[in-house]
Amino acid sequence: MLIVDDEVMNRDVMHKILSKEGMDVYEAENGRIALDMISQDKFDLVLMDLMMPVMDGFEAIEAIRSKLKEKMPIITVSATNSAENITRAKALGADEYLMKPYHLMTMLETVKRVLK
Amino acid sequence: MIQLLRRSLQLRLLIAFLLMGIIPYLFIMLYFTYWGSANIIEQQNIRYALQAEQSKQLIQSRIEQLVREMQFLSQLEIFDEMIALDVDYRISRLLEKKSKIGEKSPLLLYAVDEKGEIIASSSSKILHQPYKIKTTEAFYIEDKVLHVSLALYSSFDSRSLGYLLAEYPLENLKQFLPENISLRASLLRGEKEHTFKLEGALKSYELFYRVDEKSELAFIHQFMLYLSIVFMFGIMLIYFISRRLTYQIIQPIAALTQAAEEIISTKNYDLRVQNSAIDETGTLALMFNRLTATASEALKSLARENSFRMQRFIDLTDMLNHIARLENEADCINVSIEKLRAIIPYEINFIEDASTHHKGVFIPLYLTDFSSGEHVLYGHLVVKKDAYDDEDEERFLSSVAAMIMLQIERILLIKEIKSASAAKSDFISGMSHELRTPLNAIIGFSQYLVAYEELNDEQIDIIVKIEKASVHLLNIINDILDISKIEAGKIEVHVSNILVQGILQECVDITIPLAKEKSLAFYLEFESIDDLVWRTDAKLFKQIIINLLSNAIKFTNEGSVTLNAVYKEDKLLITVIDTGIGIKKESLDMIFDAFTQLKNAKSTHQKGTGLGLSLSRHIAQTLNAELVLESEGEDKGSRAILLFNP
Numbered sequence: 001m002l003i004v005d006d007e008v009m010n011r012d013v014m015h016k017i018l019s020k021e022g023m024d025v026y027e028a029e030n031g032r033i034a035l036d037m038i039s040q041d042k043f044d045l046v047l048m049d050l051m052m053p054v055m056d057g058f059e060a061i062e063a064i065r066s067k068l069k070e071k072m073p074i075i076t077v078s079a080t081n082s083a084e085n086i087t088r089a090k091a092l093g094a095d096e097y098l099m100k101p102y103h104l105m106t107m108l109e110t111v112k113r114v115l116k
Numbered sequence: 117m118i119q120l121l122r123r124s125l126q127l128r129l130l131i132a133f134l135l136m137g138i139i140p141y142l143f144i145m146l147y148f149t150y151w152g153s154a155n156i157i158e159q160q161n162i163r164y165a166l167q168a169e170q171s172k173q174l175i176q177s178r179i180e181q182l183v184r185e186m187q188f189l190s191q192l193e194i195f196d197e198m199i200a201l202d203v204d205y206r207i208s209r210l211l212e213k214k215s216k217i218g219e220k221s222p223l224l225l226y227a228v229d230e231k232g233e234i235i236a237s238s239s240s241k242i243l244h245q246p247y248k249i250k251t252t253e254a255f256y257i258e259d260k261v262l263h264v265s266l267a268l269y270s271s272f273d274s275r276s277l278g279y280l281l282a283e284y285p286l287e288n289l290k291q292f293l294p295e296n297i298s299l300r301a302s303l304l305r306g307e308k309e310h311t312f313k314l315e316g317a318l319k320s321y322e323l324f325y326r327v328d329e330k331s332e333l334a335f336i337h338q339f340m341l342y343l344s345i346v347f348m349f350g351i352m353l354i355y356f357i358s359r360r361l362t363y364q365i366i367q368p369i370a371a372l373t374q375a376a377e378e379i380i381s382t383k384n385y386d387l388r389v390q391n392s393a394i395d396e397t398g399t400l401a402l403m404f405n406r407l408t409a410t411a412s413e414a415l416k417s418l419a420r421e422n423s424f425r426m427q428r429f430i431d432l433t434d435m436l437n438h439i440a441r442l443e444n445e446a447d448c449i450n451v452s453i454e455k456l457r458a459i460i461p462y463e464i465n466f467i468e469d470a471s472t473h474h475k476g477v478f479i480p481l482y483l484t485d486f487s488s489g490e491h492v493l494y495g496h497l498v499v500k501k502d503a504y505d506d507e508d509e510e511r512f513l514s515s516v517a518a519m520i521m522l523q524i525e526r527i528l529l530i531k532e533i534k535s536a537s538a539a540k541s542d543f544i545s546g547m548s549h550e551l552r553t554p555l556n557a558i559i560g561f562s563q564y565l566v567a568y569e570e571l572n573d574e575q576i577d578i579i580v581k582i583e584k585a586s587v588h589l590l591n592i593i594n595d596i597l598d599i600s601k602i603e604a605g606k607i608e609v610h611v612s613n614i615l616v617q618g619i620l621q622e623c624v625d626i627t628i629p630l631a632k633e634k635s636l637a638f639y640l641e642f643e644s645i646d647d648l649v650w651r652t653d654a655k656l657f658k659q660i661i662i663n664l665l666s667n668a669i670k671f672t673n674e675g676s677v678t679l680n681a682v683y684k685e686d687k688l689l690i691t692v693i694d695t696g697i698g699i700k701k702e703s704l705d706m707i708f709d710a711f712t713q714l715k716n717a718k719s720t721h722q723k724g725t726g727l728g729l730s731l732s733r734h735i736a737q738t739l740n741a742e743l744v745l746e747s748e749g750e751d752k753g754s755r756a757i758l759l760f761n762p
Contacts, residue, residue, distance in 0.1 A: 007553050013560030020568040051549055079552035083608055101556035101590060104563035 003027050004034040004060065005049035005077070010100070014047060014077075017104065018111070031055030035063055043072055045115060048094070050078040050085060058092055065093035073114040077102070126366045133358030134351065141347045148340055153333055161310065164325045167294050168312045172323055174292040175299075179317050182284060183264060186225075189214065190266045190280045207236035214238065221285035227268065229278035247281075255317035257301075260286045262317060286321075297325045368397035372404055385412030431459040432516065439523045448527055452520045453497075460513075463500040476500040479517045483525055486532070494521065544600045551593045558586040595731050602734040609653045609738060616648040616688065620681055623661040630669045637676035644683040650760065652739050660735040660743075664692045664756045667728050671754070672696030688760040698754050699747035732756075 001023055005011045011027045018025045026043070028034035032055045034046070046064070050057035057076060064070050075096040076089040086097045096110050121128055194207055211225040215238035226237035228247045256263050262284040268277035289299055301321055312323040330337075368391055375389045385408055391401030435455035442448045449466050456464050467474055479497040484490070497517055504510040562583035566576055624640065631638045650657075661679075668677045675695030682689045729745070736743035736758060747754040 007557075009557035010553065010560075013557055013564060016564050017560070017568070020564070079549045079556070083610060100552050101559045101586075104560070104567055 001025055001045040001047065002034060002037060002043045003047045004029075004031065004052070004057070005047075006030055006052040007049075010049070010077075014107075017107070021108065031057065031060030031063070034060055035068065038064060038070055039068055043070075045072060045111065046074045047098075047111075048074055048076050050076055050080065050089065058088060061089060061092045061094055075110060075114060125369070126362050129362040129365065130355075130358055133354055133361070137347075137351050137354040141343065141350075144343065145340065148336055152336060153329070156333060156336060157329060164296060165310065165312075168297050168310070168323050168325060171292045171294065171297055172312050172314060175289050175318065175323075176314065176316055178289065178292065179262070179284075182223075182282060183266075183317070185214070186264060186266050186280055186282055189225075190268050191271070193271045196270050196272065196277070205236075208238065211236055211238040221287045223285075223288070224283035225281070227278055227280050230276060235278070257286070257318070257320060262286055264317065293323070297323055299323055364393075365397070368393070368401060372401065375404070379408065385409075385415060428459055428512070431455065432519075435459070436519055436523070439520065440526075442523070443527060443530065445524055445527055448520070448523055449495075452523075456497075456516065460499070465498045465500075466495055467498055468495045474498045476502075477504060477513075479513055481517055481521050481524075483521060483528075486529065494524065540600070544597060548593075548597050552590075555586055555590050555593070559583060559590070562586065595728070599731050599734055602731075602738060609656065611651055611653055613649045613651055614654045614657060616645050616650050616681065616683075617642060619654060619658055620645075620661065620679065620690075623658055623665060624679060626662055627665040627669060630666060631677055634669065634673065636669060636672055636674070639676055639678040641678060641680040641682075643681065645681050645688070648683050648688070650688060652760070656735050656739055660732050660739070660758070661690070661692075663728055663732045663735075664758065667732075668692045668694035668696065668754075668756065675753070686762040690758040690760070692756040692758075693753065694755075695753040698750050698752040699745065700750055701747070 001018065003011050003014050003018075003025060004027075005014075006029055015025045015027065026037065026041075028037055030052045031048075034048070035055070037043075038046070048057045048061060052060075055063075057078065061074055061076070064074065073095045074093060075098055076086075076094045077098045077100055078085065079100045089097060096114055098107060098110055121131075189210075192210075194210060207227055211227070215223040215225045222239065224237070224239055226234050226239075226247075229235050232247050234247050254265055262282075264282040264284065266280040268280050269275060270277050286299060293299060299321060310325055313319070314321045314323065371389055371391065375387055379385060379387050387408065388405045389401045391398050393401075435452060438455065439448045439451050442451060453464060453466055462476075465474065475498075477499040479499065481494045481496060482491040483494045485492050497513070499513065504513075562579050565571065565579050566583070571579065620642070624638070628638050665677065665679065672694040673696065677695075678691075678693040680689075680691040680693060682691075733743050740761065742757075742759045742761075744757045744759075745754060746757060
């Protein structure tokens with residue numbers, strides 16, 4: 001799975017947890033890099049932060065869905081929790097929305113749910 | 117009556133004129149009535165008396181004359197012849213001669229002898245008639261004839277020869293009597309008669325006259341009648357003339373009065389009085405008209421001025437209304453100038469820099485700087501004229517300038533507020549992200565350690581503490597951000613139909629662990645809310661309920677927490693009751709203030725941001741509900757009452 005977030009610490013936390021759960025975790029700093037990586041490899045899940053430089057989460061999600069036509073599940077993870085953003089993300093093609101900071105359990109639950 | 121006179125000049129004039137005509141007449145009449153007649157009567161009396169006296173004298177002298185003549189006759193020797201014959205024609209002829217005294221009724225003279233035989237007479241008729249000696253008196257009157265008898269004596273031996281008799285009809289005395297005096301036998305004196313007793317032979321007779329007042333006064337009465345008639349005509353003439361004159365005085369006055377009344381009632385100051393006379397009344401009318409004209413002019417001028425000012429006022433208000441809605445300084449200035457140009461007749465401009473070459477009257481515009489409170493020069497209004505017309509105009513323009521600046525200040529203020537608000541919102545949303553990120557790391561890693569790493573109990577304990585502290589911090593941040601959002605009006609409210617019971621149950625599920633941790637009993641009291649659906653924001657609703665429940669649990673160390681929900685009369689009432697440390701009555705007001713946590717003897721440092729109730733109140737307001745906190749006092753528990761109106 002691909003973790004997309006501009007903050008190294010956020011990526012770190014998620015990486016550690018998911019690794020411990022036995023998943024293969026990759027990281028991308030921003031939307032652009034994420035797109036490059038997705039276009040080259042296959043991922044089962046994308047955890048997408050929304051607020052990022054260069055290319056933000058919205059743009060990336062849109063690109064993944066329309067340009068790359070990838071159908072894997074995308075969970076948006078963001079510190080902002082406005083309904084507006086949630087709706088917009090979901091409209092662009094996100095499947096789930098996680099709010100930062102998230103409870104460990106909640107995150108795992110969501111991930112597992114989505115992978116099914 | 118006096119009132120009537122006081123009120124009517126016309127009446128007074130009329131009466132005056134009439135009196136002037138009547139009074140002379142009245143005096144004349146008075147005179148005649150009381151004194152005139154009496155005088156006249158008396159005059160007449162005197163005159164008649166004189167006449168009577170005169171007549172009396174005449175009559176008496178006549179009689180005396182007659183007697184003398186008879187005496188003379190009687191002494192004539194001719195009478196000696198009486199005894200000679202039966203009838204003596206000589207004596208008769210003598211007597212006849214003598215009797216012709218030319219009076220109306222003939223005088224009878226005859227001689228009677230001793231035997232009573234008429235021997236001579238002036239009238240042949242009574243010759244040979246026997247003569248009765250009636251009386252021995254020398255005189256007696258019978259049948260209005262005066263009988264005079266004189267004894268005849270012979271001239272020889274003075275022997276009585278007989279008598280010489282005369283019968284003198286009293287009628288003849290009438291010649292001596294003027295018209296109104298009559299002769300009659302004495303009567304009892306009458307009132308209106310004036311009598312003069314005669315003497316001598318006629319002593320039984322008197323003269324009398326009546327003063328016939330009527331006839332005496334006839335003249336006077338006639339005169340008075342004539343006078344009255346003249347007076348009647350005179351009065352009528354006076355009346356008509358006086359009416360005419362009075363009219364000439366009163367009519368102009370009345371006309372003026374009427375004109376004044378009409379002007380007062382119709383407010384038509386162009387009304388004029390018609391009067392073509394050139395006397396005093398004409399002058400009065402002329403002056404009245406001029407006065408009215410002056411007043412009319414003055415009023416018109418005032419009205420014009422008033423109208424002008426009113427118009428100015430309206431224009432000004434209109435201008436202010438316009439600029440009040442503007443949100444842009446430049447617009448404000450431009451619109452103001454535009455409107456002002458319509459109001460004042462001069463060219464007016466706005467200039468920022470006073471040093472440019474504009475000429476005219478400069479009106480400075482001052483702004484109040486918000487922060488320093490100082491007056492700052494914003495610019496100038498330039499009016500293209502040399503000087504102000506008058507003080508009023510100067511004041512007017514200054515006021516206008518001040519008002520414009522007020523609007524400008526307002527606009528600037530609004531701008532500032534908006535930008536401050538925008539800055540704050542941006543800051544908040546920025547902060548939101550900034551704050552959450554590191555916390556995410558802290559919480560995440562802490563949880564990771566506990567979940568995935570091998571740690572001893574002590575280490576786990578420490579890390580859990582770290583996590584709890586971080587979560588606490590996170591809650592504070594969330595509360596702050598929520599309150600800020602609500603205050604900035606940026607909270608999003610998504611109204612939907614919620615199943616009340618379901619949501620409440622969710623809240624309970626979330627908070628009941630906390631209660632269990634403190635070994636508190638948790639009670640639910642639901643009434644009539646089984647299928648209740650309420651239209652509100654689910655998230656906020658949950659938030660506030662959870663908030664109140666966790667607050668209750670937090671401040672209760674032993675006992676219970678009860679969630680009570682009732683639906684009655686279209687209202688939803690939710691109460692959270694606890695048996696906790698309660699709130700002092702004095703503190704009830706403060707409790708909703710942000711960051712207040714009440715100092716309480718028993719309260720140790722309570723977990724909580726101090727924002728809980730404040731946030732709850734904000735949420736309640738947003739949801740259109742009322743939140744009230746009640747407590748009997750310290751240690752007496754408290755109740756949080758949330759009332760949702762339909």
